[in-house]
Amino acid sequence: MALTVGEAFPQVQLKYIPYDAAAADGCAAPQVLDTKAAFAGKTVVVVGVPGAFTPTCSVQHIPAYVSRAPELRAKGVDLIVCVSGNDFFVMSAWGKSMGVQDAIVMAGDANGDLGRATGLALDLAAVGLGAVRLTRFAAIVRDGTVAYVETEDDPTQVTVSGVDSVLAAL
Protein backbone atom coordinates (compact mmCIF):
# COMPACT_ATOMS: atom_id res chain seq x y z
CA MET A 1 0.00 0.00 0.00
CA ALA A 2 1.44 3.31 -0.97
CA LEU A 3 1.40 6.41 1.13
CA THR A 4 -1.56 8.46 -0.11
CA VAL A 5 -2.68 12.03 0.46
CA GLY A 6 -5.75 12.10 2.68
CA GLU A 7 -4.99 8.81 4.38
CA ALA A 8 -3.50 8.13 7.77
CA PHE A 9 0.27 7.86 8.04
CA PRO A 10 0.91 4.26 9.11
CA GLN A 11 1.83 3.53 12.69
CA VAL A 12 5.35 2.18 12.89
CA GLN A 13 8.06 2.35 15.49
CA LEU A 14 11.29 3.95 14.39
CA LYS A 15 14.34 4.31 16.57
CA TYR A 16 16.59 7.27 17.12
CA ILE A 17 19.22 8.53 19.50
CA PRO A 18 18.17 11.87 21.00
CA TYR A 19 20.55 14.76 20.54
CA ASP A 20 22.25 15.56 23.79
CA ALA A 21 23.93 18.95 23.79
CA ALA A 22 25.77 18.08 27.00
CA ALA A 23 27.27 14.93 25.49
CA ALA A 24 27.33 15.61 21.78
CA ASP A 25 29.90 12.92 21.11
CA GLY A 26 28.44 10.36 23.46
CA CYS A 27 26.55 7.23 22.53
CA ALA A 28 23.16 7.65 24.18
CA ALA A 29 20.54 4.93 24.38
CA PRO A 30 18.08 4.67 21.49
CA GLN A 31 14.51 5.87 21.91
CA VAL A 32 11.37 4.73 20.12
CA LEU A 33 9.53 7.15 17.88
CA ASP A 34 6.01 5.83 17.46
CA THR A 35 4.65 7.63 14.43
CA LYS A 36 1.09 7.58 15.71
CA ALA A 37 1.91 8.98 19.13
CA ALA A 38 4.59 11.40 17.96
CA PHE A 39 2.60 12.80 15.01
CA ALA A 40 -0.74 13.32 16.83
CA GLY A 41 -1.80 16.94 16.76
CA LYS A 42 1.40 18.00 15.01
CA THR A 43 2.58 19.08 11.59
CA VAL A 44 5.41 16.79 10.63
CA VAL A 45 7.77 16.67 7.67
CA VAL A 46 9.12 13.18 6.97
CA VAL A 47 12.04 12.87 4.59
CA GLY A 48 13.05 9.40 3.45
CA VAL A 49 16.45 8.67 1.97
CA PRO A 50 18.08 5.53 0.53
CA GLY A 51 21.09 5.75 2.80
CA ALA A 52 23.05 7.78 5.28
CA PHE A 53 26.37 9.18 4.12
CA THR A 54 25.56 8.56 0.44
CA PRO A 55 26.63 11.30 -1.92
CA THR A 56 23.18 12.55 -2.94
CA CYS A 57 21.83 12.46 0.60
CA SER A 58 24.77 14.15 2.23
CA VAL A 59 25.58 16.67 -0.42
CA GLN A 60 22.21 17.76 -1.77
CA HIS A 61 19.26 16.54 0.19
CA ILE A 62 19.44 16.74 3.98
CA PRO A 63 21.82 19.69 4.48
CA ALA A 64 19.17 21.93 2.91
CA TYR A 65 16.65 20.70 5.46
CA VAL A 66 19.12 21.50 8.22
CA SER A 67 19.89 25.01 7.02
CA ARG A 68 16.25 25.81 6.27
CA ALA A 69 14.68 24.18 9.30
CA PRO A 70 13.82 27.63 10.68
CA GLU A 71 11.72 28.35 7.55
CA LEU A 72 9.89 25.07 8.03
CA ARG A 73 9.26 25.94 11.68
CA ALA A 74 7.99 29.35 10.64
CA LYS A 75 5.42 27.63 8.45
CA GLY A 76 4.12 25.64 11.39
CA VAL A 77 6.20 22.49 11.20
CA ASP A 78 6.57 21.00 14.68
CA LEU A 79 8.78 18.05 13.85
CA ILE A 80 11.16 17.10 11.04
CA VAL A 81 12.08 13.43 10.74
CA CYS A 82 14.73 12.07 8.43
CA VAL A 83 14.49 8.30 8.04
CA SER A 84 16.41 5.61 6.21
CA GLY A 85 16.97 1.87 6.33
CA ASN A 86 20.19 2.46 8.26
CA ASP A 87 20.19 1.78 11.99
CA PHE A 88 19.90 4.49 14.65
CA PHE A 89 23.62 4.49 15.44
CA VAL A 90 24.42 5.31 11.83
CA MET A 91 21.64 7.88 11.60
CA SER A 92 22.87 9.57 14.76
CA ALA A 93 26.44 9.65 13.48
CA TRP A 94 25.27 11.02 10.16
CA GLY A 95 23.30 13.74 11.93
CA LYS A 96 26.37 14.70 13.94
CA SER A 97 28.48 14.88 10.79
CA MET A 98 26.00 17.36 9.26
CA GLY A 99 25.59 19.44 12.40
CA VAL A 100 21.90 18.57 12.68
CA GLN A 101 21.82 18.86 16.49
CA ASP A 102 18.13 18.77 17.44
CA ALA A 103 16.73 20.39 14.28
CA ILE A 104 15.87 17.01 12.75
CA VAL A 105 15.14 13.67 14.35
CA MET A 106 17.46 11.20 12.61
CA ALA A 107 15.53 7.94 12.72
CA GLY A 108 16.41 4.44 11.64
CA ASP A 109 14.06 2.01 9.89
CA ALA A 110 16.62 -0.79 9.93
CA ASN A 111 13.98 -3.49 10.08
CA GLY A 112 12.10 -2.03 7.12
CA ASP A 113 8.79 -1.55 8.93
CA LEU A 114 8.15 1.89 7.46
CA GLY A 115 9.13 0.76 3.97
CA ARG A 116 6.67 -2.10 4.10
CA ALA A 117 3.86 -0.04 5.63
CA THR A 118 4.20 2.78 3.11
CA GLY A 119 5.10 0.86 -0.02
CA LEU A 120 8.21 3.00 -0.23
CA ALA A 121 10.72 0.19 0.27
CA LEU A 122 13.62 0.07 -2.15
CA ASP A 123 15.75 -3.00 -2.78
CA LEU A 124 19.31 -1.84 -3.46
CA ALA A 125 21.00 -5.23 -3.18
CA ALA A 126 21.90 -5.03 -6.86
CA VAL A 127 24.13 -2.05 -6.19
CA GLY A 128 25.53 -3.45 -2.97
CA LEU A 129 23.53 -1.40 -0.50
CA GLY A 130 21.34 -4.17 0.83
CA ALA A 131 17.71 -5.04 0.32
CA VAL A 132 15.96 -3.06 3.04
CA ARG A 133 16.09 0.55 1.94
CA LEU A 134 13.65 3.40 1.44
CA THR A 135 13.19 5.32 -1.73
CA ARG A 136 13.81 9.06 -1.67
CA PHE A 137 10.61 10.83 -0.68
CA ALA A 138 9.16 13.66 1.35
CA ALA A 139 5.82 13.79 3.14
CA ILE A 140 3.91 16.37 5.11
CA VAL A 141 1.74 14.82 7.79
CA ARG A 142 -0.88 16.92 9.60
CA ASP A 143 -2.27 15.40 12.78
CA GLY A 144 -1.49 11.92 11.48
CA THR A 145 -2.97 12.44 8.00
CA VAL A 146 -0.82 12.62 4.89
CA ALA A 147 -1.15 16.09 3.34
CA TYR A 148 1.68 15.79 0.81
CA VAL A 149 3.78 12.93 -0.40
CA GLU A 150 6.12 12.83 -3.37
CA THR A 151 8.73 10.26 -4.29
CA GLU A 152 11.67 10.75 -6.60
CA ASP A 153 11.40 8.74 -9.82
CA ASP A 154 15.18 8.78 -9.86
CA PRO A 155 16.43 8.35 -6.28
CA THR A 156 19.77 9.92 -7.16
CA GLN A 157 18.01 13.23 -7.75
CA VAL A 158 16.40 15.72 -5.40
CA THR A 159 13.36 17.53 -6.82
CA VAL A 160 9.91 16.84 -5.33
CA SER A 161 11.46 15.59 -2.10
CA GLY A 162 13.62 18.64 -1.60
CA VAL A 163 13.05 21.33 0.97
CA ASP A 164 11.92 23.85 -1.67
CA SER A 165 9.07 21.59 -2.78
CA VAL A 166 8.03 20.90 0.79
CA LEU A 167 8.12 24.58 1.74
CA ALA A 168 5.95 25.39 -1.29
CA ALA A 169 3.43 22.75 -0.23
CA LEU A 170 3.12 23.96 3.34
Next chain:
Amino acid sequence: MAIEVGDTFPNAVLSYIPYDAANPDACGLTQQLKTHDAFRGKKVVLFAVPGAFTPTCSESHMPGYIAHLDDLKSKGVDIVACVATNDQFVMSAWGKANKVKDDILMLSDANGELGSAIGLFKGDQGPGVGPRRLARFAVIIDDLKVVYLGVETARGVSVSGAPAVLAKL
Protein backbone atom coordinates in the same frame (compact mmCIF):
# COMPACT_ATOMS: atom_id res chain seq x y z
CA MET B 1 28.37 -23.74 8.88
CA ALA B 2 31.01 -21.45 10.29
CA ILE B 3 34.53 -21.46 8.91
CA GLU B 4 37.26 -23.07 11.00
CA VAL B 5 41.00 -22.83 11.35
CA GLY B 6 42.61 -24.62 8.41
CA ASP B 7 39.80 -23.78 6.00
CA THR B 8 40.30 -21.71 2.90
CA PHE B 9 38.79 -18.28 3.47
CA PRO B 10 35.82 -17.98 1.11
CA ASN B 11 35.90 -15.86 -1.98
CA ALA B 12 33.39 -13.05 -1.52
CA VAL B 13 32.83 -9.73 -3.18
CA LEU B 14 32.91 -6.82 -0.78
CA SER B 15 32.76 -3.13 -1.54
CA TYR B 16 34.65 -0.16 -0.20
CA ILE B 17 35.48 3.44 -0.96
CA PRO B 18 39.23 3.96 -1.28
CA TYR B 19 40.81 6.55 0.98
CA ASP B 20 41.76 9.61 -1.00
CA ALA B 21 44.57 11.45 0.77
CA ALA B 22 44.22 14.45 -1.53
CA ASN B 23 40.49 14.81 -0.88
CA PRO B 24 39.75 13.07 2.42
CA ASP B 25 36.26 14.58 2.63
CA ALA B 26 35.21 13.71 -0.89
CA CYS B 27 32.62 11.04 -1.60
CA GLY B 28 34.72 8.58 -3.57
CA LEU B 29 33.54 5.99 -6.00
CA THR B 30 32.70 2.51 -4.85
CA GLN B 31 35.24 -0.19 -5.59
CA GLN B 32 34.81 -3.91 -5.34
CA LEU B 33 37.19 -6.19 -3.52
CA LYS B 34 37.26 -9.91 -4.22
CA THR B 35 38.73 -11.52 -1.14
CA HIS B 36 40.72 -14.12 -3.05
CA ASP B 37 42.25 -11.55 -5.39
CA ALA B 38 43.07 -9.12 -2.61
CA PHE B 39 44.23 -11.60 0.05
CA ARG B 40 46.18 -14.12 -2.05
CA GLY B 41 49.82 -14.38 -0.93
CA LYS B 42 49.21 -11.95 1.91
CA LYS B 43 48.84 -12.06 5.65
CA VAL B 44 45.55 -10.43 6.52
CA VAL B 45 43.88 -9.52 9.78
CA LEU B 46 40.16 -9.06 9.28
CA PHE B 47 37.94 -8.01 12.13
CA ALA B 48 34.18 -7.98 11.83
CA VAL B 49 31.70 -5.93 13.81
CA PRO B 50 27.91 -6.00 14.13
CA GLY B 51 27.64 -2.36 13.19
CA ALA B 52 29.51 0.82 12.41
CA PHE B 53 29.20 3.64 14.94
CA THR B 54 27.88 1.33 17.67
CA PRO B 55 29.19 1.94 21.17
CA THR B 56 31.26 -1.23 21.60
CA CYS B 57 32.66 -1.03 18.10
CA SER B 58 33.63 2.59 18.26
CA GLU B 59 34.84 2.74 21.83
CA SER B 60 36.75 -0.47 22.31
CA HIS B 61 37.13 -2.64 19.21
CA MET B 62 38.33 -0.44 16.38
CA PRO B 63 40.49 1.83 18.56
CA GLY B 64 42.49 -1.21 19.69
CA TYR B 65 43.37 -2.00 16.10
CA ILE B 66 44.30 1.60 15.42
CA ALA B 67 46.53 1.67 18.49
CA HIS B 68 48.23 -1.61 17.53
CA LEU B 69 48.66 -0.99 13.80
CA ASP B 70 52.45 -0.77 14.02
CA ASP B 71 52.62 -3.94 16.10
CA LEU B 72 50.49 -5.78 13.55
CA LYS B 73 52.64 -4.58 10.65
CA SER B 74 55.83 -5.50 12.49
CA LYS B 75 54.50 -9.05 12.80
CA GLY B 76 54.19 -9.32 9.04
CA VAL B 77 50.56 -8.33 8.53
CA ASP B 78 50.07 -6.88 5.04
CA ILE B 79 46.42 -5.87 5.30
CA VAL B 80 44.28 -4.88 8.28
CA ALA B 81 40.62 -4.81 7.31
CA CYS B 82 37.35 -4.16 9.08
CA VAL B 83 34.03 -5.47 7.78
CA ALA B 84 30.36 -5.00 8.69
CA THR B 85 27.07 -5.34 6.87
CA ASN B 86 26.74 -1.58 6.80
CA ASP B 87 27.13 -0.24 3.29
CA GLN B 88 30.36 1.16 1.91
CA PHE B 89 29.30 4.77 2.43
CA VAL B 90 28.72 4.16 6.11
CA MET B 91 31.93 2.17 6.46
CA SER B 92 33.87 4.92 4.75
CA ALA B 93 32.31 7.56 6.99
CA TRP B 94 33.08 5.47 10.06
CA GLY B 95 36.68 5.13 8.94
CA LYS B 96 36.91 8.88 8.49
CA ALA B 97 35.38 9.46 11.94
CA ASN B 98 38.12 7.23 13.37
CA LYS B 99 40.79 8.77 11.13
CA VAL B 100 41.95 5.38 9.85
CA LYS B 101 43.05 6.85 6.49
CA ASP B 102 44.24 3.87 4.44
CA ASP B 103 45.73 2.00 7.39
CA ILE B 104 42.59 -0.08 7.78
CA LEU B 105 40.48 -1.17 4.82
CA MET B 106 36.84 -0.40 5.64
CA LEU B 107 34.88 -3.12 3.87
CA SER B 108 31.15 -3.48 3.37
CA ASP B 109 29.24 -6.74 3.26
CA ALA B 110 25.89 -5.00 2.83
CA ASN B 111 24.44 -7.84 0.81
CA GLY B 112 25.64 -10.41 3.34
CA GLU B 113 27.71 -12.38 0.85
CA LEU B 114 30.65 -12.88 3.21
CA GLY B 115 28.44 -13.49 6.23
CA SER B 116 26.61 -16.23 4.36
CA ALA B 117 29.83 -17.77 3.08
CA ILE B 118 31.52 -17.94 6.48
CA GLY B 119 28.39 -18.69 8.52
CA LEU B 120 29.01 -15.98 11.08
CA PHE B 121 25.82 -13.99 11.14
CA LYS B 122 24.67 -12.89 14.53
CA GLY B 123 21.26 -13.96 15.75
CA ASP B 124 18.42 -11.48 15.84
CA GLN B 125 19.61 -8.48 17.80
CA GLY B 126 16.15 -7.31 18.67
CA PRO B 127 14.20 -4.57 17.00
CA GLY B 128 15.82 -1.62 15.42
CA VAL B 129 19.20 -2.56 14.02
CA GLY B 130 18.13 -4.91 11.28
CA PRO B 131 18.18 -8.68 11.11
CA ARG B 132 21.38 -9.45 9.29
CA ARG B 133 24.51 -8.48 11.16
CA LEU B 134 27.88 -10.11 11.40
CA ALA B 135 29.07 -11.58 14.67
CA ARG B 136 31.97 -9.79 16.29
CA PHE B 137 35.03 -11.79 15.32
CA ALA B 138 38.59 -11.55 14.10
CA VAL B 139 40.36 -13.82 11.68
CA ILE B 140 43.98 -14.14 10.64
CA ILE B 141 44.27 -15.25 7.03
CA ASP B 142 47.64 -16.36 5.66
CA ASP B 143 47.63 -16.80 1.89
CA LEU B 144 43.87 -17.50 2.00
CA LYS B 145 44.15 -20.06 4.83
CA VAL B 146 42.38 -19.34 8.10
CA VAL B 147 45.04 -19.59 10.81
CA TYR B 148 43.13 -17.98 13.68
CA LEU B 149 39.48 -17.34 14.33
CA GLY B 150 38.17 -15.64 17.44
CA VAL B 151 34.42 -15.18 17.69
CA GLU B 152 32.92 -13.25 20.59
CA THR B 153 30.14 -15.13 22.33
CA ALA B 154 29.21 -12.32 24.70
CA ARG B 155 29.14 -8.56 24.59
CA GLY B 156 32.52 -6.94 24.63
CA VAL B 157 35.86 -7.45 22.98
CA SER B 158 38.23 -10.24 24.00
CA VAL B 159 39.18 -12.94 21.45
CA SER B 160 38.49 -10.57 18.54
CA GLY B 161 40.53 -7.69 19.89
CA ALA B 162 43.88 -6.56 18.62
CA PRO B 163 45.82 -7.92 21.64
CA ALA B 164 44.34 -11.42 21.16
CA VAL B 165 45.18 -11.32 17.47
CA LEU B 166 48.71 -10.07 18.12
CA ALA B 167 49.31 -12.98 20.49
CA LYS B 168 48.50 -15.40 17.65
CA LEU B 169 50.74 -13.81 15.02
